Amino acid sequence: SGVEVSRDGQRIFSEIERFPKPVLAAVGGYALGGGCELALACHLRVASDNARFGLPEVGLGIIPGYGGTLRLSRLVGLGRAIELTLTGAMLDAEKAERIGLVSAVYPQEELLDRAKGFIRTITKNGPVAVRMALDSIYLALDAAPADAQNFESALFGLLASTGDMKE
Numbered sequence: 001s002g003v004e005v006s007r008d009g010q011r012i013f014s015e016i017e018r019f020p021k022p023v024l025a026a027v028g029g030y031a032l033g034g035g036c037e038l039a040l041a042c043h044l045r046v047a048s049d050n051a052r053f054g055l056p057e058v059g060l061g062i063i064p065g066y067g068g069t070l071r072l073s074r075l076v077g078l079g080r081a082i083e084l085t086l087t088g089a090m091l092d093a094e095k096a097e098r099i100g101l102v103s104a105v106y107p108q109e110e111l112l113d114r115a116k117g118f119i120r121t122i123t124k125n126g127p128v129a130v131r132m133a134l135d136s137i138y139l140a141l142d143a144a145p146a147d148a149q150n151f152e153s154a155l156f157g158l159l160a161s162t163g164d165m166k167e
Helices: 002-017 034-041 056-060 068-076 078-087 093-098 108-123 127-142 145-160
Strands: 024-027 030-032 044-048 052-054 090-092 104-106
Touching: 002 034, 024 034, 024 108, 030 034, 034 052, 034 068, 044 093, 044 108, 052 093, 056 078, 068 078, 090 093, 093 104, 104 108, 108 127, 127 145
Parallel strands: 024 044, 030 052, 044 104
Antiparallel strands: 052 090
């Protein structure tokens, strides 16, 4: 059934979102519908200058079903997410960067090398701290502010005692 297909996709994309190491989507072409939702499930996104993004499902009489309606609004804001979802508009890479959908746009022929360099700026940092920062960021999306701050403080205290911090 449609419900089962959607829930399977949501489950898989949530596993990507909860992966303990940073996941970077390097989009080098069209990311429409499920492809866009996959990119949204990644922690970070970069694009080539020829990339295109969109959630065109309403034009097919359906809606995004793999978490796109949730993730897009958290990433680019409610008003922009409503506009993009209800119109099914396709964005070019430059506009995707301008609204915060992607972190950077690179020439097509440089995309993979530049994406690897981008992710290295993260992976050179303390791996435990990177993982816990992701945990704190994602918990804060659904928690009351005081609870999110308590969680952040607990992780900060834990990390302050690690060898990574001392190093």
